[in-house]
Structure formats: structure tokens, C-alpha cells
Amino acid sequence: MVTIRREIPTFAVGDVDAARAFYSDTLGLRVTVLDNGEGLVLRLGSGTPVFLYPKEDHQPAGFTVLHLEVDDVDQVVDELTAKGVEFVRYNGFGQDEKGVARGFMAGGDGAWVTDPSGNVIGFADGTGTQALFDES
Template structure:
């Protein structure tokens, strides 16, 4: 059996400086740059950390690489829209004028953006989402 001490999710970007500005200045995350351009560590309020590494031939995934549980998707959308962030719209999803899918995850709402590298970041405020994941 494999013994896992902790998780360390990772994803790539094509421009570390742009990623650092976006995750720090736009999303307000604590970001630490590693020496010699090795990557960035994103620290979430939950205590989780993510590693973002540079990849010259990076191609964004066709799926959400990071989903963040928030208290209020409307508040997040309003704040980020005020910073000039555009929200992604998907065919087949019933999204309102703000780009929010109502009742998306366990009765909560969801919305998506892309980072400067084209990685999709989702926000959800469904009350049960984290609990369901913990029970899986």
C-alpha cells in the first residue's frame, strides 16, 4: 500500500510572472516564488498548497484544473468583474447575465474564469460540496 503524507496538486503555466500577478493581485492568494524560476506555491486559506510550474509549450487543459469553494459566488463574480476578469460561458449550461450557473453544485452556484495561461478556475458556493467530497 502506498503511504501518502499529504496532497500537493500541481498545474502548469507558460508565464510565471503573469501567473504570480494573477493569483496574488487578482485572486488575493498568498504566493511564494521559488528560486531560479522553478515555480510558484499558492497557499489557500484552507491550509492547502498548490504548485504551479513553468512549461514553455503549455497548453491549457480542457477541464477545470482548480475548483474553489467560496461563501458567495455572486460576491466573487462582482469583485472579479470589477477587476476586469471575464467569466467563461459554456454551451449547455444555463448561465445568467453574470455568467453564473444557478443550482450548479449541490444547490449552490458556479462560475468559471481562466488564468493568464488559459487554465480554468471554478468557484462554487454549494453548501454540501466540500462535505460530499469529504465523504467520498
Template sequence: MVTVRSVYPSFSANDIDAVRAFYADTLGLRVTAHPEGAGLAIKLDGGTSVFVYAKENHTPASFTVLHLTVDDVDEAVDELIAKGVVFERYEGFEQDEKGIVRGFMEGGDGAWLTDPAGNVIGLADGGGLEAALSR
């Protein structure tokens, strides 16, 4: 059997400087550069880190690569819209004028945006996502 010591999520980006600015300045997350310049680490509360690595021929995934739980999706969306972020709209979801899906993820609300590399980031509140992951 494989012995796993730890797990860290990762995804790629074609412009590490633009992605660093987005996650640090727009989303307000703690971001550190990889010592060898190969990418960066996004430090999340609770001790989780996400590694974003540089890839010249990056192609964004067609799915959400990172979900961020927030206290209130409406407040987060309003703050990000004020910073120029455009929220994604998807067929099959009833989204309001701001792009928010109500009652998503076991009662919370959700919305999606993309980073400068086109990676889809989800916002969720209500605790549904955290509850599902802790089972």
C-alpha cells in the same frame, strides 16, 4: 502497497509572472515563489498549497484545474468583473448574464474563469463541493 505521505495539486503555466500577479493581485491569494524559480506556490486557507510550475510549451487543460469555494459567488463574480475578469460560458449549462450557474454543486452557485495561462478556475458556493470531497 504505496505509502502516501501527502498530496499536493499542480498544474503548469507558460508565464509565471503573469500567473503570480493574477492569483495574488486579482484573486487575492497568498502566492510565494519557488526558491529555484521553477514555479510558485498558491497558499489556500486550511493548509492546502497548489504548485504552479513553469512550462514553455504549456497547453491549458480542457477542464477545471482548480475549484475555489467562496462565501457568495455573486459577490466574487461582481468583484472580479470590476477587475476586468471575463467569465467563461459553456454549452449545456444555463448561465445568467454574469455567467453564473444557479443551483450548481448540490445547491450552490458556480462560475468559471481562466488565468493568464488559460487554466480554468471554478468558483463555487453552497458547500456542495466541500461536502463531496469530505465524504
């Protein structure tokens, strides 16, 4: 059996400085720039670290690399839209005029943005996300 001490999610970015500005200044996450130039560490609200590393030939994934559970997706959409962030719209996904998918992820709402490297970041609210991901 594999003994896991800690999980550290990771994904690549094409521009570390642009990623730092987006995650810190736009989303308000705590970001540490590594002194050795090897990337960034995001600290999520739960304290979970996420390592972002530079990749010169970075190609964004065709899927959401990180979902952030929030209290109110509409509030997040309004706040980020005011900062000039555009929300991703998917054909046939039933998003409203703000780009919010209602009843997404076990009854909550969802919305998606891309970071400066094209990585898709999702926001979800509602008690359904807690039931899906909390330990029982």
C-alpha cells in the same frame, strides 16, 4: 498499500510572472515565488499548497484544474468583474447574465475564469460542496 504523507496538487502555466500577478493580485491568494525559478506555490485558504510550474509549450487543459469553494459566488463574480476579469461561458450550461450556473455542484452556484495561461479556475458556493468533499 501506498503511504501518502501529503498531497500537492500541480498544474502548468506558460508565464510564471503573469500567474503570480493573477493569483496574488487578482484573486488575493498567498503566493510564494520559488527562488530556484522552478515555479510558484499557491497557499489556499485551507493551507493546501498548489505548485504551479512553468512549461514553455504549455497548453491549457480542456477542463477545470482548480475549484475554489467560496461563501458567495455572486460576490466573487462582482468583485472580479470590477477588476476586469471575464467569466467563462459554456454553451448549453444554463448560466445567467453574470455567467453564474445556478444550482451547480449539489445545489450551490458556480462560475469559472481562466488564468493568464488559459487554465480554468472554478468558484463554487453552497453547503452541497462541503457534503461532496468533506470527510465523513
